Amino acid sequence: MFAYIVRRLALMLVTLIGISIIVFVLLRIVPGNIVDILFDAAGYVDPADKANLQRDLGLDQPIYVQYLHWIWGLLHGDLGYSYVSEKPALDEILPRIPITARLAGLALTFSASIGIPLGVLSAVRQGTRLDYVLRIVSLSGLSLPSFWLGLLILMASVSLFDSMPIFNPNPKTWGEAIAIYCVPAMAVGFRSAALTMRITRSSMLEVLRQDYIRTARAKGASERSVNFRHALKNAILPVITVIGIEAAFLIGGLIVTETVFNIPGVARFLVEALRWRDYPIVQNLVMLIALVVVLANFTVDMLYAVIDPRIRYTD
Amino acid sequence: MAVVNYDSELRRAGAHATHGWRRATFLAKRYVLGTIGLTIMLLFVWTALSADFICRFDPLTVDSAHRLAHPSWLHWMGTDSFGRDVWSRIVHGARISLAVGIGSTALGSSIGVMIGLTSGYLSGWVDLVFQRVTDILQALPLLVLALVMTAALGPSLPNVILAIAIPLIPTVARVIRANTLALRELPFVEAAKSIGMSETRIALRHVLPNTIAPLIVLATAQLGSTILTEASLSFLGLGIPEPYPSWGRMLSESAAEYVRVAPWLVIFPGIAISLAVFGTNLFGDALRDILDPRQRG
Numbered sequence: 001m002f003a004y005i006v007r008r009l010a011l012m013l014v015t016l017i018g019i020s021i022i023v024f025v026l027l028r029i030v031p032g033n034i035v036d037i038l039f040d041a042a043g044y045v046d047p048a049d050k051a052n053l054q055r056d057l058g059l060d061q062p063i064y065v066q067y068l069h070w071i072w073g074l075l076h077g078d079l080g081y082s083y084v085s086e087k088p089a090l091d092e093i094l095p096r097i098p099i100t101a102r103l104a105g106l107a108l109t110f111s112a113s114i115g116i117p118l119g120v121l122s123a124v125r126q127g128t129r130l131d132y133v134l135r136i137v138s139l140s141g142l143s144l145p146s147f148w149l150g151l152l153i154l155m156a157s158v159s160l161f162d163s164m165p166i167f168n169p170n171p172k173t174w175g176e177a178i179a180i181y182c183v184p185a186m187a188v189g190f191r192s193a194a195l196t197m198r199i200t201r202s203s204m205l206e207v208l209r210q211d212y213i214r215t216a217r218a219k220g221a222s223e224r225s226v227n228f229r230h231a232l233k234n235a236i237l238p239v240i241t242v243i244g245i246e247a248a249f250l251i252g253g254l255i256v257t258e259t260v261f262n263i264p265g266v267a268r269f270l271v272e273a274l275r276w277r278d279y280p281i282v283q284n285l286v287m288l289i290a291l292v293v294v295l296a297n298f299t300v301d302m303l304y305a306v307i308d309p310r311i312r313y314t315d
Numbered sequence: 316m317a318v319v320n321y322d323s324e325l326r327r328a329g330a331h332a333t334h335g336w337r338r339a340t341f342l343a344k345r346y347v348l349g350t351i352g353l354t355i356m357l358l359f360v361w362t363a364l365s366a367d368f369i370c371r372f373d374p375l376t377v378d379s380a381h382r383l384a385h386p387s388w389l390h391w392m393g394t395d396s397f398g399r400d401v402w403s404r405i406v407h408g409a410r411i412s413l414a415v416g417i418g419s420t421a422l423g424s425s426i427g428v429m430i431g432l433t434s435g436y437l438s439g440w441v442d443l444v445f446q447r448v449t450d451i452l453q454a455l456p457l458l459v460l461a462l463v464m465t466a467a468l469g470p471s472l473p474n475v476i477l478a479i480a481i482p483l484i485p486t487v488a489r490v491i492r493a494n495t496l497a498l499r500e501l502p503f504v505e506a507a508k509s510i511g512m513s514e515t516r517i518a519l520r521h522v523l524p525n526t527i528a529p530l531i532v533l534a535t536a537q538l539g540s541t542i543l544t545e546a547s548l549s550f551l552g553l554g555i556p557e558p559y560p561s562w563g564r565m566l567s568e569s570a571a572e573y574v575r576v577a578p579w580l581v582i583f584p585g586i587a588i589s590l591a592v593f594g595t596n597l598f599g600d601a602l603r604d605i606l607d608p609r610q611r612g
Contacts, residue, residue: 259550
């Protein structure tokens with residue numbers, strides 16, 4: 001077990017280094033850096049000024065020196081400075097993390113609490129009209145773009161209350177808090193709920209066919225006990241994988257949803273930084289996202305061993 | 316007591332037909348949702364192909380006299396803030412969605428197949444390197460990688476196709492690799508080896524055709540997500556540039572401003588995206604049931 005964990009951690013490190021190289025190079029293959037953009041906007045400026053600014057930002061050095069400089073800083077907790085605000089990147093990124101984390105947590109809670117029970121229901125009633133309806137709902141959940149869902153919610157809010165939910169970091173009332181966090185979280189979580197439901201359904205169907213379920217029924221166990229205590233317990237493993245992966249991949253939905261609802265979280269910040277070519281922000285944000293993804297994958301694998309005693313990692 | 320002869324019943328329903336119209340009608344009855352999905356997809360392809368004939372206005376022509384016109388007999392889906400006809404833009408937008416969907420799925424799948432096949436067939440250090448590369452590519456969500464890539468490459472149709480294709484590679488490579496590993500051990504590969512066939516020939520002529528079914532299933536599933544990703548990229552302003560009518564672009568941030576005054580600008584492009592993706596998802600599900608019955612749910 002210990003050897004396995006060490007190996008996994010080493011592989012995670014390799015992945016993160018790979019990501020850092022890819023992102024760093026990708027952002028620098030474009031012709032024109034931030035200095036060109038700033039100076040383009042300003043019209044004609046003295047070339048000496050331009051060279052000075054490039055030197056200040058370290059852009060005159062070879063790319064590998066710039067890369068090593070960034071990584072060295074990263075290891076020391078120094079993420080560099082934002083080109084746009086000229087504040088330390090860490091100060092720009094940190095306050096935005098709780099907002100996105102709260103949204104992601106709510107979205108996951110929503111998707112698990114809707115997706116798992118409906119998935120079980122759909123599997124138990126396989127082939128009925130209810131199953132068909134639930135399957136179509138879950139498929140449409142995977143087909144609706146979350147930004148469109150967000151826009152529809154805004155539209156509904158305009159026509160019902162004649163106002164749009166505007167983000168406020170310190171909501172005063174419960175109602176406000178719900179409007180600010182839960183509504184966008186549901187817009188993002190709808191997709192994961194649909195996915196969770198589909199996986200729960202197919203995993204349950206697989207388990208319900210097995211012999212021990214028939215044994216449980218033969219012993220006279222109630223339908224409820226068979227479905228939830230016997231079947232779901234064994235069917236939950238793939239569901240956990242999906243929820244774990246979704247926890248990390250939710251960021252895709254959050255990017256567009258935070259944009260629609262104007263929420264100043266990490267995800268929307270990535271898009272803004274990309275538009276401004278604010279490389280220090282972009283590369284650190286991408287590293288943060290990659291870190292969350294690899295940690296989520298690792299946690300899911302570790303959870304397996306905890307939930308299912310048959311799984312033991314030996315290597 | 317009536318005796319049901321299952322064989323003749325199935326035969327009458329067309330289950331034994333292996334090709335032709337009878338087989339098609341049997342499958343259509345058996346997979347109703349899949350047939351609906353296929354119909355939506357065909358409608359979508361037809362719209363893209365005949366966009367020039369079915370649209371009533373030029374999708375790029377600005378008409379400031381008719382800005383934000385309500386849906387009417389003249390403008391079925393209203394006009395946008397530049398006075399451009401929304402119906403014509405949606406019809407032409409089908410082309411972009413289709414081009415990106417098919418283009419990036421085909422590109423991502425073919426690179427993925429090459430990597431997966433080489434990786435599974437050669438094993439050893441080649442496999443190890445490819446595995447690490449796919450690990451790295453999989454550590455970023457599709458949209459994030461595509462966003463960074465389009466921002467780096469610049470917004471244009473070919474760049475968007477490339478930016479969406481690359482994140483698709485790891486999944487395809489993984490599936491093909493796993494299949495190749497399993498197939499390599501089967502007797503028919505051994506037989507091919509024993510008659511002196513070259514490794515490349517075995518890989519391409521014997522192993523590859525056997526991975527086609529899972530590949531088709533995966534590619535159809537990915538088609539929907541490529542369309543969604545293109546819409547998201549364009550929505551964020553980093554996808555297909557103006558003035559091309561991309562569905563996502565039509566919904567871009569300006570739409571939030573018009574939610575109050577011009578809801579048709581929000582409703583119709585969204586329906587177009589959702590319907591196209593819904594169709595491919597329905598069809599993909601049925602295809603998976605037919606081609607890969609082990610995964611049937």
